[in-house]
Amino acid sequence: MFLVSRKMSARISELEDAAEQARSRAGKMEKERNRLQVEIHEVVTELEEVIALLHLYTIIKITSSSIVVVLFVDLYSALS
Numbered sequence: 001m002f003l004v005s006r007k008m009s010a011r012i013s014e015l016e017d018a019a020e021q022a023r024s025r026a027g028k029m030e031k032e033r034n035r036l037q038v039e040i041h042e043v044v045t046e047l048e049e050v051i052a053l054l055h056l057y058t059i060i061k062i063t064s065s066s067i068v069v070v071l072f073v074d075l076y077s078a079l080s
Helices: 002-079
Strands: none
Touching: none
16 A cells, blocks of 8 residues: 555655646747747838838829829920
8 A cells, every 4th residue: 555655655746747747848839938938029010111101202203203104295395
């Protein structure tokens, strides 16, 4: 009976250690998940800023092209 009790105690101790290791890993994974969420948020914010600048550049380019076309038409009219 004493031998069974010792084996059960040893097994319980092993399982408690395994559970503690699993909790430790889970805590580390949670920290890493939080860090990655912050990094993803920063990258998304930067991407949104780049897209906004790209749209602004496109608008300026279209506006500049329109001005060039208008100036060209005015110049052509003046030469005619």
